[in-house]
Amino acid sequence: MEENRVLEMRGIYKSxxxxxxxxxxxxxxxxxxxxxxxxxxxxxxxxxIKVLTGVYTKDKGTITLDxxxxxxxxxxxxxxxxxxxxVYQEITLCPNLTVxxxxxxxxxxxxxxxWKKMNEDADKILQSLEIPARANQQLSNCSIAVQQMxxxxxxxxxxxxxxxxxxxxxxxxxxxVEKLFGFMRDLKARGVGIIFVTHFLxxxxxxxxxxxxxxxxxxxxxxxxKDLPRVQLVAKMLGKEMDDLSDIKGEGGAYEGxxxxxxVFEASGLQSNxxxxxxxFHIKKGEVNGFTGLLGSGRSECVRAxxxxxxxxxxxVKMHGxxxxxxxxxDAMKNGIAYLPENRRGDGIIGDLSVKENIILAxxxxxxxxxxxxxxxxxxxxDEYIKKLNIKTASAETPIKQLSxxxxxxxxxxxxxxxxxxxxxxxxxxRGIDVGTxxxxxxxxxxxxxxxxxxxxxxxETDEMLRTCSRLVVMRDRKVVGELSGEDLTQNKIMSxxxxxK
Ligand SMILES: Nc1ncnc2c1ncn2[C@@H]1O[C@H](COP(=O)(O)OP(=O)(O)OP(=O)(O)O)[C@@H](O)[C@H]1O
Ligand SMILES: [Mg+2]
Numbered sequence: 001m002e003e004n005r006v007l008e009m010r011g012i013y014k015s016x017x018x019x020x021x022x023x024x025x026x027x028x029x030x031x032x033x034x035x036x037x038x039x040x041x042x043x044x045x046x047x048x049i050k051v052l053t054g055v056y057t058k059d060k061g062t063i064t065l066d067x068x069x070x071x072x073x074x075x076x077x078x079x080x081x082x083x084x085x086x087v088y089q090e091i092t093l094c095p096n097l098t099v100x101x102x103x104x105x106x107x108x109x110x111x112x113x114x115w116k117k118m119n120e121d122a123d124k125i126l127q128s129l130e131i132p133a134r135a136n137q138q139l140s141n142c143s144i145a146v147q148q149m150x151x152x153x154x155x156x157x158x159x160x161x162x163x164x165x166x167x168x169x170x171x172x173x174x175x176x177v178e179k180l181f182g183f184m185r186d187l188k189a190r191g192v193g194i195i196f197v198t199h200f201l202x203x204x205x206x207x208x209x210x211x212x213x214x215x216x217x218x219x220x221x222x223x224x225x226k227d228l229p230r231v232q233l234v235a236k237m238l239g240k241e242m243d244d245l246s247d248i249k250g251e252g253g254a255y256e257g258x259x260x261x262x263x264v265f266e267a268s269g270l271q272s273n274x275x276x277x278x279x280x281f282h283i284k285k286g287e288v289n290g291f292t293g294l295l296g297s298g299r300s301e302c303v304r305a306x307x308x309x310x311x312x313x314x315x316x317v318k319m320h321g322x323x324x325x326x327x328x329x330x331d332a333m334k335n336g337i338a339y340l341p342e343n344r345r346g347d348g349i350i351g352d353l354s355v356k357e358n359i360i361l362a363x364x365x366x367x368x369x370x371x372x373x374x375x376x377x378x379x380x381x382x383d384e385y386i387k388k389l390n391i392k393t394a395s396a397e398t399p400i401k402q403l404s405x406x407x408x409x410x411x412x413x414x415x416x417x418x419x420x421x422x423x424x425x426x427x428x429x430x431r432g433i434d435v436g437t438x439x440x441x442x443x444x445x446x447x448x449x450x451x452x453x454x455x456x457x458x459x460x461e462t463d464e465m466l467r468t469c470s471r472l473v474v475m476r477d478r479k480v481v482g483e484l485s486g487e488d489l490t491q492n493k494i495m496s497x498x499x500x501x502k
Contacts, residue, residue, distance in 0.1 A: 001064055004030045006161055006193040007052075012061035014044075014051055016402065018394040021047040022058075025219045027212055029162065029193040031066070034184060036204045036225075037197045039214035040237055040434040041406030042392035045197050046089050048214070049164050053079040053086050066161065083161035087151050087168050089197070089405045095140035095147075099126070099133050103154045125153050130179055145172050152180065156187065163187060166197045167405065170432050173295040181207050199406070199434055201230055215239050238436045254470075255286020255452050262320065264454045265306070265337070265423050270315035272305035274298075277479040278314055281306070283423065283454045288445060290457040290465045293475030293498055299458050300342055301478070303425045306456075307332045307339040336422035340413060340429055342458075351401035355393050355411055356382040358400045362415045378418075385414035388444055390437050406433050413441065423454045430464065442468050462494055474498060 001008055007029040014022040022044045029035050037045050050056045052063065054073040064070050065082055073079050079086065093102045100122035122135035131149045133142050139150065152168055165184075169177050184194055184207060196208060204211065204225070211228055213220040213236045220236050228236075254260075266282040276298045283289055291299040304310045306317075308326040317326050319335050326332050332339065350358060359382045382396055389410040393403055400408055409432050416424065426445070430438040445455055445468055459465050465472060466489055474482040474497040482497040 001066065002028075002030075006031045006066045008062075008064040009048070009052065010062045010064070012048065012051055013059040014047055014056060015059055019217075021217050022051065023217045025061075025214065025217070027219075028222075029195060031161075031191045031193055032188050033210060034188055034194045034196055034208045036208040036211045037195055037214070038204065038211055038233065038237055039220075040436060041410070041432075042404040043214040043237075043434075044217040045214060046166055046404060047217075049086065049088075049166055049195065049197070053084060053164065083159065084164065085155040085160035085162070086164040087148075087155045087166065089166040093139055093147060093151055093154075095138075097139060098135065099137050099139055099142065099150055100135035102139050102150055103135075129153055129183060145176055148172060149176065149180075152183075156183065160192060162193050162195070164195045164197075167199070167432060168196075169198060169200065169203060177203065199432060201233065201435070204233075205230070213237055234435050237434065255450055257285065257452055259285050261285075263318070264320060266318040266321070267306060268316050270305050270317065271313050272301060272310035273313050274301040274304065274310040275478055276301045276305065279480045281473065281480075283456060285454055286449050286452045287471065288449045288455045288457060288469050289471040289473065290459070290469040291475060292458075292462065292465055292472050292494055295460065297475040297498075298478035299475055300427055302473075302475070302480075303339065303427055303456060303458060307337060307425060309339065309341075333421075337425065338416050338419050338421035338423070339425040340416045340427060342427040342431075352399055354397045355386065355391065355400050355403065356396040358411050359385060359414045359418060363418055381418050382414075385418060388440065389414055390440055406437075409433055410437065417444065417448065420453070423456075424448070425456045427458045428460065429457070430459065430461075438464065462491055466491065466494075476500060 005028060009025070009027040012022050012025045025044070025048060027048060037048065039045050047056065051058045052073065054075045057074070062070050063073060068082060071082060073082065076086070097105065100119045103122050103125065104118050119135040126133055126135065129149065131146060131153060133146050133150065139147060142150065148168060149172070152165070156163055169180065172180065184196070188194060198204060208225055210222060210224055211233065212222045213233070215237060262285050263282045264285050268280050269278040270281065271278040279302060281302070291302050293299050301310065305312060308328045308331055312327055317324055324335055326335060329339070350361070353361070356379070360378045363378060385391070386393065386396060391410045391414070392407050400411055403411070413429050430441055433441065442464060445457065449455055457465065457468055469489070471483065471485040472489065472494065473480055474484060474494065476498055481500065484493055484497065
């Protein structure tokens, strides 16, 4: 093995029934290196990691570690013994235990005998990572972001040689991501090799040294970050050149019905108990608009108020010009409003049910609230959305838990699109979803709008908003501070409105 190597995987194969998840994949990691593992949803990233950590048994191939030679890793405990720490894509903590218990239990150090010391140690780590949680607090009382930080704290505190982070940032805000990056750089300086899986290209270019790209279970290549510009990375992931990413607009066209000017939904002085200032908002039939602003600016709180997900404390709401009362999500659904929430990891997925059953679930539950469909139609829809959202699954009957993380997300999105609500609210619908499919989803939203659906979109990525929305409501400090449309829909204008420049 080369001088500076900490890990080498060679000729790795892994199949599941009907799926060749990894075929002859090589991967190597140096000491003090942050190495991105990239690829579309279902490319095999998490599988490669689970082979390395002993969650899955590989069919073929070798794993060599610095100072250990070739090793056989049969379980996550084995992996830990060899100094490999992992934060898996799915949060694997126990919500009903305390933060400290989650950090220390099952670490292979035998029984915990000194609870006081455990709590003290935990508090120290929490402080050093600036995680806003207390050791003796029950984990379920923490936000998803904090839970994710705790999962990271659990993994990184150990004297690891290799740290694996599988999409650790998908529910963190910018500041938390910066904290995590600071931490990663510290570990890197100490010689730890880090494998980082993410779909955020910005993050890769900010923190990584090298990139390995997988496609359809095969190795595409390993590149120095400086040798691989973004477009090329995307092209390698997709296996095709992609020059028209920014050019979707126009394809969808606008809704052209006679009622195109009708306000499907309208709110005046709407206010919830989530700390946002009262705001006015409306959406027309067939319109795609969005809320933009920094994370924490109140974007999600506004759409939650529209949907009645937080307690409403003021304002009036009209549907089609007639005043209605929306005090909870059920009221909203009855009025034809559907909402895909931001935090949906694990949310609403029923692992043992098939992909198709998961897609049609909400429709079955809610038939009667929305335009009802026949079973045959529903089956056709499920097949249609598997195709449209490019859901990578062996079949429609495959249990959803066998899908990759991003493909599970697509299933939830399909579930809401399939409801054909009059008004659809999507909060970060493309998070955790690969670049190619992101574009497909954006196109789909525009198509649905062309057919008359009204859509409100929230995304952290402003280019995505600019491609889909014809009007943007800008927020700062929990207040609506502007509205942009037409020629004002530019990156610069958004930024200056957020910043409050004249
Ligand atoms: N336990 C399993 N049983 C059956 N198939 C599986 C299992 N785990 C993964 N697969 C399949 O292996 C392939 C690779 O999945 P993997 O989870 O490694 O993708 P990924 O690159 O991590 O994608 P994502 O970006 O969506 O997380 C997929 O087709 C997936 O359906
Ligand atoms: Mg994955």
